[in-house]
Amino acid sequence: MRSLIILIFSCFSGITFGQITEREIILKKRDIEISKENEQVHALETANGDALEIDVVLRKMTDMDDDGMDDDWEVSNGLNPNDNKDAWLDKDGDAINNLFEFQLSTDPNSATDPNVRNYNHATDDFDNLIAASDGDILVLRISEGVYDFSNLTFFEQSARLLIQGGWNASFTDHNPDLYPTRVIGTPSNEVLYFSTISSVENPLKEFTVILDGLEITEGGGFFGNVNYIAQNVTKACYIVHNCKLTKSAKRGTTLHAWGAEEATIFFVNTEVSGSADDGLYNQTTTGSNLDLRLYNVTSSDNSNNGFRNLISPGSIQDFQCTNVIIKNNIFRDISLDIETRVTMRNSNYTFSDIAITNPDTSNVLDEDPLFNSPNDGDFSLANSSPCINSGLDIGIPFAETAPEMGAYEFGDIMSATENLHDADIGLAIYPNPSIAGQAFNIKYDITEIHKEAELQIFNTKGKIVFESKIRPRSNEFLSTQLTTGLYFIRVITGDKSVLLIKHLVL
Numbered sequence: 001m002r003s004l005i006i007l008i009f010s011c012f013s014g015i016t017f018g019q020i021t022e023r024e025i026i027l028k029k030r031d032i033e034i035s036k037e038n039e040q041v042h043a044l045e046t047a048n049g050d051a052l053e054i055d056v057v058l059r060k061m062t063d064m065d066d067d068g069m070d071d072d073w074e075v076s077n078g079l080n081p082n083d084n085k086d087a088w089l090d091k092d093g094d095a096i097n098n099l100f101e102f103q104l105s106t107d108p109n110s111a112t113d114p115n116v117r118n119y120n121h122a123t124d125d126f127d128n129l130i131a132a133s134d135g136d137i138l139v140l141r142i143s144e145g146v147y148d149f150s151n152l153t154f155f156e157q158s159a160r161l162l163i164q165g166g167w168n169a170s171f172t173d174h175n176p177d178l179y180p181t182r183v184i185g186t187p188s189n190e191v192l193y194f195s196t197i198s199s200v201e202n203p204l205k206e207f208t209v210i211l212d213g214l215e216i217t218e219g220g221g222f223f224g225n226v227n228y229i230a231q232n233v234t235k236a237c238y239i240v241h242n243c244k245l246t247k248s249a250k251r252g253t254t255l256h257a258w259g260a261e262e263a264t265i266f267f268v269n270t271e272v273s274g275s276a277d278d279g280l281y282n283q284t285t286t287g288s289n290l291d292l293r294l295y296n297v298t299s300s301d302n303s304n305n306g307f308r309n310l311i312s313p314g315s316i317q318d319f320q321c322t323n324v325i326i327k328n329n330i331f332r333d334i335s336l337d338i339e340t341r342v343t344m345r346n347s348n349y350t351f352s353d354i355a356i357t358n359p360d361t362s363n364v365l366d367e368d369p370l371f372n373s374p375n376d377g378d379f380s381l382a383n384s385s386p387c388i389n390s391g392l393d394i395g396i397p398f399a400e401t402a403p404e405m406g407a408y409e410f411g412d413i414m415s416a417t418e419n420l421h422d423a424d425i426g427l428a429i430y431p432n433p434s435i436a437g438q439a440f441n442i443k444y445d446i447t448e449i450h451k452e453a454e455l456q457i458f459n460t461k462g463k464i465v466f467e468s469k470i471r472p473r474s475n476e477f478l479s480t481q482l483t484t485g486l487y488f489i490r491v492i493t494g495d496k497s498v499l500l501i502k503h504l505v506l
Contacts, residue, residue, distance in 0.1 A: 035256070041312070134157050176215075176242055190227050205235065230258065231260075232258070252279045257285065277304045287315065295396060323405050323406070346391050453492065454469055
C-alpha cells in the first residue's frame with residue numbers, strides 16, 4: 001500500500017515555480033490539437049443534423065442516497081448509505097470530508113490517515129512535488145496568502161491528488177473565507193494543468209484531482225485557469241469544492257473526459273466569473289461515461305457561455321444542476337447539445353438557452369439573482385434576492401431554513417472543523433434598528449463555563465471587520481460602527497466551538 005503525503009504550505013507571497021520543458025510543450029500541443037479537432041467534428045455533426053446517442057450514466061457502484069459514495073464503502077466505514085448529508089461531513093476531524101476520503105481511498109475514521117508533511121518553500125519545489133504524485137497519492141494543504149505559479153503536469157500512472165487551501169498560518173483552523181489562499185496566474189498560461197499520458201490499450205486505472213478552498217484568478221493559456229483532461233482512464237474524478245475561479249483570460253475551467261470509462265465531475269459551492277470566454281467548458285467524447293453535477297455553483301459575468309457542454313456520439317452523460325445560478329453571462333448562460341440529458345432543480349438560469357433539450361426541471365427561476373456588487377466581483381446575494389432560501393436540501397450544510405441558490409450561503413463563514421450549535425448568551429444590538437455609520441452597542445451575557453470567548457463581525461466576503469475578547473460577565477457592552485451592508489456576528493470559545501451566529505443588517 002502506498003504512503004499518502006500531505007504537504008502544508010506556510011503563508012508567503014510572490015512565489016513562482018518551475019519552467020515548462022520541451023516534452024511538456026509537445027504534450028500540451030497534443031492536447032490542444034485534440035480539443036480543436038473535437039470542436040470541429042462536433043460542428044460538422046451539428047451542421048449535418050446527426051442525432052447524438054446519449055444515454056443515462058451506467059454507474060458501477062450502488063449509491064442509494066446519491067451522495068457520490070459507494071453504499072458498501074459507507075457501511076464498512078460506519079456511514080449511512082441512506083443519508084446524503086454524511087458525504088459533506090468530516091468524521092475523523094482531519095478537514096477532509098467523507099466524499100473526498102472515498103475518492104482518495106483513505107480512512108474516514110482515522111485523523112492520521114493521511115499523514116501530514118509540512119511544505120518548506122525554501123527547499124521544496126511545487127512542480128516537482130506535483131510530478132512526484134504520479135503513481136501515488138498526494139494532498140497539499142496551503143495556508144492563507146497570495147501565490148504566483150503556473151503548474152503543468154502529465155500523469156503516466158494512476159494518481160490521486162487533493163490541493164486544499166484556506167488554512168490559517170499555524171494550520172489549526174481551516175476556513176477559506178477567513179484564510180483565503182489566492183493563486184494569481186498570467187494570461188499566457190494555465191494556473192493548474194492536469195493531463196494524462198495513456199492509450200486505449202494501456203489506460204490509467206485511476207486519475208483523481210480534487211481542488212478545495214482555492215481562489216484561482218487571472219490565468220489563461222489555451223484552456224483557462226484550470227484544465228483537467230482524463231484521456232483513456234478507467235476511473236476519473238475531478239471535484240472542485242468551495243473555490244473561486246475568476247478573471248481568466250480564457251475559460252474559468254475546462255473539463256475533458258476523452259475515453260473515460262467511468263468519470264465523476266462535481267462542482268460544489270464554487271464561483272466561476274469574469275472569464276474572457278466560457279465560465280465552465282466540458283468535452284465528453286466517444287467511450288466516456290460521465291456523471292456531471294453542479295451543486296450550489298454561481299457562474300456569471302463570463303464573456304461567452306456560463307456553461308458550455310460538448311458531447312460526441314457514443315458517449316454517455318448525466319448532467320445535474322441543483323441550487324445553481326447561471327445568469328448574466330454575455331452570450332448564453334447555458335449551451336447544451338440537443339440530446340443532452342439534463343436535470344435542473346431549484347436553479348436560476350435563462351430558460352431559452354436550454355429549452356430545446358427538454359430538461360427535467362423543478363422549482364426553477366429565470367430572474368435577476370440580485371447579487372450584492374457584481375461589478376466589484378461580489379456575487380453574494382443581496383437581501384432581496386429571490387435565490388435566498390430557494391434551494392433544495394441535498395445534504396450540503398446550510399445556515400437557515402433552506403439552502404440558497406448559488407455559491408454563497410448566509411453564515412458560511414464558520415470553519416469546517418467547527419460544530420455549530422445555538423446557545424443563549426443574551427446577545428442584543430442597541431439601538432435597534434442600528435444606523436450605518438453611527439455607533440451601536442452589542443450587549444452579551446455568557447456563563448462562567450466559557451472562560452475564554454471572542455465576538456467577531458464579518459462582512460459577506462468573510463473579512464473580519466470587528467473583533468473583541470469577551471468575558472464571562474452579565475450585561476457587558478461593546479461599541480463599534482460599520483458602513484451599510486449585511487454582516488454576520490459570531491461568538492466562539494477558546495477551543496473554536498461556535499456558540500452563536502447572527503445576522504446584522506445596517
